[in-house]
Amino acid sequence: MSALLELRCVEAFYGRTKALHGLDLEVREGGITALLGANGAGKSTVLRAVCGMIPTRGQILFAGTSIAGKAPEEIARCGIAHVPEGRATFGSLTVEENLRLGAYVRKDRSNLPSDFKRIYATFPVLFQRRRQAAGTLSGGEQQMLAVARALLLRPRLLLLDEPSLGVAPLVTAEIFRVVSELNKGSGVSVLLVEQNAPLALDLAQTAYLLETGRVVASGPSGMLKEDEAIRRAYLGY
């Protein structure tokens, strides 16, 4: 399998502060890759850098073409969907409108009805609440909405930022199950940022361990899980 997303020597900045220091990373086509590390290690920053939300230096290749320096809306149009930290749902719009926005750039309009049907079957609670303002949903429901909206883009690459944050364990499990099914079924590749290392390592085939904007360890998740030293030093369990 080849790399769908490739970061070579990437630096990223918040104003003048450098948050990533020459980061190398690969997401294989059809795979799930996890980014692990403590708070402030730069995990979310990697996703933001990929999406063009912050200024970067270095190479970012998606399916072989450079996307570095592109605007977030153009990167989304390339087929990268981002479920950001804090979910970024449109609070005053209805659930259905939020979902329609997810499909906003889709060219294949004729497939939308069946995609909506599938999304509603996957997340029945969203169907029940489709006419409700998204702001009235619970945290877990909003997380589902954010994931569902991202999936309606029919992305080649899904960026998930801490889907378990502030969400009940059952909902987290549900979201992880959906992501895993989608990955197996339609081959969407996933780059997952997650604090909960055991959970992420179970889901992902490959993992990167970040510390202060650098990769300190990487490899197949099974290997990282077995590595006693890494586990104790970085994963804290």
Add this chain to the structure above:
Amino acid sequence: MDALLQQIVSGLATGGIYAAVALSLVMTYVATNAVNFAQGEMAMFSTFLAWAFIQSGMNYWVAFFVTLAISFVGGVAIERTVLRPLERAPVLAITIVTIGLLAIFNSMAGWIFDYTVRPFPSPFSASPIRLGGVVLSSHSVGSLAVTLGLIAAVYLLFRHTPLGLAMRAAAQYPMASRLVGIRVGWMLALGWGFAATIGAVAGMLIAPVLFLDPNMMGGILIYAFASATLGGFTSPVGAVVGGFLVGIIENLAGTYIRFIGTDLKLTVALAIIVLVLIVKPSGLFGRPQAHQA
């Protein structure tokens, strides 16, 4: 009773104009968080263009729609060229720029078309319409019908088209919109285009009543501010309701409160603004806004 009804109905006709201009103010405010003080002058300038087309022998309705198209493109162009560079500028800077635009459009109209007060044709017949005891000019009824149609069109655009949905999303949450692939910059430009178009309709409908000159929209803009404030500056529905209310209140106050008469009508608008800001700053339909210190 008939006199009261008469005042209310003719208040609705002018209220429709205020509603339209207030709607365009709210549209740009919601999208860019800046009040476009030049909205009225842009409408005035559009009306002058329509006048020039009609003067050159163009059919009224052809001139009307050509003017709308030019106003739309003009609104988009102003956002792209003048406001785009101020994307990250503080609101005060943007406000000053729109005041600058006001002065520019006003002087440009005076320079090109001079300051003579000119008659502007009405597309509606000159004979009055009688409804029971109420007598209305055909122009009032016609312009009310056109504004209602315009409001309905704006509603359909924003509620029932993907473009309208994207524009609402872009105004509400720009970063999230960009992440789903919406070109937010263009949405804001389109917002300016639609606002300029709505303003142009209002200008062309009020010009036969007020007569056309570069200062025609000055008073209208103040009424529109009163309408938008009354309705709540963040709510398009509020702008429309506020517009009609201000039209009626203004007419009734002018008729039934002797010392106001026709001379102090504009003061009513200012009084409404002050009152609303004291009693309920978010207006009838607006959402209270929290500001970061």
